[in-house]
Amino acid sequence: MPVLRRRTVLASALAVPAAQAGWTSQPAQASPVPLAGQQAPSFFRYRVGALQVTAVHDGMAYRSLDGFVPNAPPGAVQQALADAFLTADRFPITFTTLVINTGRKLVLIDTGNGDLGAPTAGTWMANFRAAGFTPDQVDTVVFSHFHADHINGFRLKDGTAVFPNAEIMVPEAEWAFWTSASEAARAPAGLKPNFDNVARVFGPVKDHVTPYAWDKEILPGITAIKAEGHTPGHTCFAIVSDNARLLVLSDITNQPLIFARHPEWSAVFDQDAAAARATRRRMLDLAATERMQVAFYHASFPATGHIEREGDGYRLAPALWNSQA
Amino acid sequence: MPVLRRRTVLASALAVPAAQAGWTSQPAQASPVPLAGQQAPSFFRYRVGALQVTAVHDGMAYRSLDGFVPNAPPGAVQQALADAFLTADRFPITFTTLVINTGRKLVLIDTGNGDLGAPTAGTWMANFRAAGFTPDQVDTVVFSHFHADHINGFRLKDGTAVFPNAEIMVPEAEWAFWTSASEAARAPAGLKPNFDNVARVFGPVKDHVTPYAWDKEILPGITAIKAEGHTPGHTCFAIVSDNARLLVLSDITNQPLIFARHPEWSAVFDQDAAAARATRRRMLDLAATERMQVAFYHASFPATGHIEREGDGYRLAPALWNSQA
Numbered sequence: 001m002p003v004l005r006r007r008t009v010l011a012s013a014l015a016v017p018a019a020q021a022g023w024t025s026q027p028a029q030a031s032p033v034p035l036a037g038q039q040a041p042s043f044f045r046y047r048v049g050a051l052q053v054t055a056v057h058d059g060m061a062y063r064s065l066d067g068f069v070p071n072a073p074p075g076a077v078q079q080a081l082a083d084a085f086l087t088a089d090r091f092p093i094t095f096t097t098l099v100i101n102t103g104r105k106l107v108l109i110d111t112g113n114g115d116l117g118a119p120t121a122g123t124w125m126a127n128f129r130a131a132g133f134t135p136d137q138v139d140t141v142v143f144s145h146f147h148a149d150h151i152n153g154f155r156l157k158d159g160t161a162v163f164p165n166a167e168i169m170v171p172e173a174e175w176a177f178w179t180s181a182s183e184a185a186r187a188p189a190g191l192k193p194n195f196d197n198v199a200r201v202f203g204p205v206k207d208h209v210t211p212y213a214w215d216k217e218i219l220p221g222i223t224a225i226k227a228e229g230h231t232p233g234h235t236c237f238a239i240v241s242d243n244a245r246l247l248v249l250s251d252i253t254n255q256p257l258i259f260a261r262h263p264e265w266s267a268v269f270d271q272d273a274a275a276a277r278a279t280r281r282r283m284l285d286l287a288a289t290e291r292m293q294v295a296f297y298h299a300s301f302p303a304t305g306h307i308e309r310e311g312d313g314y315r316l317a318p319a320l321w322n323s324q325a
Numbered sequence: 326m327p328v329l330r331r332r333t334v335l336a337s338a339l340a341v342p343a344a345q346a347g348w349t350s351q352p353a354q355a356s357p358v359p360l361a362g363q364q365a366p367s368f369f370r371y372r373v374g375a376l377q378v379t380a381v382h383d384g385m386a387y388r389s390l391d392g393f394v395p396n397a398p399p400g401a402v403q404q405a406l407a408d409a410f411l412t413a414d415r416f417p418i419t420f421t422t423l424v425i426n427t428g429r430k431l432v433l434i435d436t437g438n439g440d441l442g443a444p445t446a447g448t449w450m451a452n453f454r455a456a457g458f459t460p461d462q463v464d465t466v467v468f469s470h471f472h473a474d475h476i477n478g479f480r481l482k483d484g485t486a487v488f489p490n491a492e493i494m495v496p497e498a499e500w501a502f503w504t505s506a507s508e509a510a511r512a513p514a515g516l517k518p519n520f521d522n523v524a525r526v527f528g529p530v531k532d533h534v535t536p537y538a539w540d541k542e543i544l545p546g547i548t549a550i551k552a553e554g555h556t557p558g559h560t561c562f563a564i565v566s567d568n569a570r571l572l573v574l575s576d577i578t579n580q581p582l583i584f585a586r587h588p589e590w591s592a593v594f595d596q597d598a599a600a601a602r603a604t605r606r607r608m609l610d611l612a613a614t615e616r617m618q619v620a621f622y623h624a625s626f627p628a629t630g631h632i633e634r635e636g637d638g639y640r641l642a643p644a645l646w647n648s649q650a
Binding site: 101306 | 357358361362363364367368369370377382385410411419426428429430431445448456457458462626630631633642643644646647649
């Protein structure tokens with residue numbers, strides 16, 4: 001096709017006779033389209049039987065590697081980050097909560113960073129609203145544990161309660177620990193701010209929370225699973241509907257790209273590192289054996305998939321993005 | 326906390342004194358929130374140096390396994406689907422195009438299914454508009470090859486040209502093949518509909534397309550790479566800006582969860598299976614060796630990440646979802 005080869009790029013673009021081609025008569029783009037400043041609204045819907053889950057992203061925070069994995073050999077964390085094709089000089093912690101529409105109740109598991117997180121976090125409310133929800137629609141907030149990135153979305157810096165109509169469900173053991181004056185008195189300095197933050201968030205509603213026990217169905221289709229170590233009351237959840245199951249793994253790992261691959265490693269946030277390690281192994285092994293769909297709080301959005309074994313560890317195989325809700 | 330343990334879920338929810346708790350006086354949710362009918366707008370932005378890429382999803386199509394992988398042993402495809410935690414009774418083909426904003430031009434690589442795809446596909450225009458773009462803003466459409474799921478978005482069923490201001494760039498070898506009367510005359514029956522569809526899509530603009538050659542920079546920062554086999558003119562692209570690189574792998578695999586893991590397998594769409602296999606190996610090996618970010622047309626949305634070696638094959642490690650644009 002010499003005639004075509006001779007055409008220059010520009011000549012071809014300008015030469016289109018609109019009428020002949022069936023094109024519109026709009027003028028050619030006069031000025032460049034500016035680069036967009038916004039990522040997509042970051043929510044993702046999937047079904048668990050008759051239930052509809054909406055993963056709602058709360059952005060990310062970058063953490064210094066310094067001391068982040070106290071029991072990893074020098075250089076090993078950088079190598080693990082590089083192996084996962086992540087920037088090797090800082091640790092990216094992502095946040096994704098779950099909204100579960102049971103058809104009767106709108107249940108939220110964990111609430112994100114609210115307005116107290118890193119500048120790169122705190123996108124939760126925008127994503128939640130983009131998903132079509134409003135905070136007053138939430139019937140129940142279930143907390144997995146009381147770290148700031150899970151509870152601060154419940155109460156803003158200025159004291160505002162974000163979910164005005166929500167019942168509040170908290171793990172019994174978590175509530176007992178973080179509201180205990182004697183535990184606070186004997187806690188190491190590093191834990192003191194979390195006692196204060198728990199008081200800030202839950203103090204105004206302290207007589208109105210519903211503690212839940214482990215290994216019981218705490219709401220229709222939602223069973224709390226003992227998963228202590230990360231915190232004393234850290235909880236996972238089994239979501240069951242019809243023959244479908246979702247295992248909500250909460251913080252049994254921080255970023256699974258690193259800590260599922262290296263389940264022997266502890267993140268600095270693991271309060272009882274040995275117990276957390278045992279829980280991590282037990283839950284990852286359960287997920288791999290049962291081939292259950294899982295969700296992590298700190299996996300890359302949309303933070304759901306399946307667990308496969310790999311070497312001495314595990315890997316999260318992300319779920320296929322489904323364009324149907 | 327016996328007092329808390331005694332509270333029932335319902336009693337707790339109803340007992341909250343709004344004033345004391347600082348909650349609003351909005352009434353409790355009276356009726357259940359209906360299940361949502363919409364998935365999130367499915368676009369995803371990422372940077373390649375100074376360029377901004379927006380992956381735009383076009384949904385998926387399900388394909389019967391019958392004859393889909395002609396050279397796979399019986400049962401092996403079902404096993405590979407199960408290994409990837411996919412439903413083993415049908416093959417999910419997902420579609421994701423790329424919009425590249427160079428800062429001066431808005432370039433679209435491939436156009437999706439338009440209004441001629443499966444009922445579960447065809448979400449492209451909604452996602453493209455959700456990303457803030459309009460069709461008249463597209464300065465250049467670059468085609469990787471001429472299969473229907475890549476070109477039908479360029480011209481609707483009723484003949485409408487979708488991108489009124491766009492220059493049209495096509496692979497020289499692809500154009501030569503699919504517009505050749507002698508190739509059409511000797512083609513096997515299975516290929517005939519594609520000749521007809523190419524005539525339908527490009528006929529009205531046949532004198533106004535710009536064929537491009539391989540191994541040349543066809544637009545600033547975008548180099549076409551010879552990758553024949555899937556079709557005679559099938560093309561990959563290297564997108565380079567500053568020190569960043571993106572390797573656009575087009576259809577060197579169908580779903581990489583299956584065909585990167587099993588690069589020796591051919592999808593039924595591979596016109597020259599042996600050449601496609603050689604191209605697949607060469608490009609996946611290049612991506613793994615160079616640790617370049619890659620994009621696939623048929624990977625799970627957002628269809629970008631890095632290639633790692635695994636066993637005799639490869640695996641796509643999906644990119645971290647970044648909440649910044």
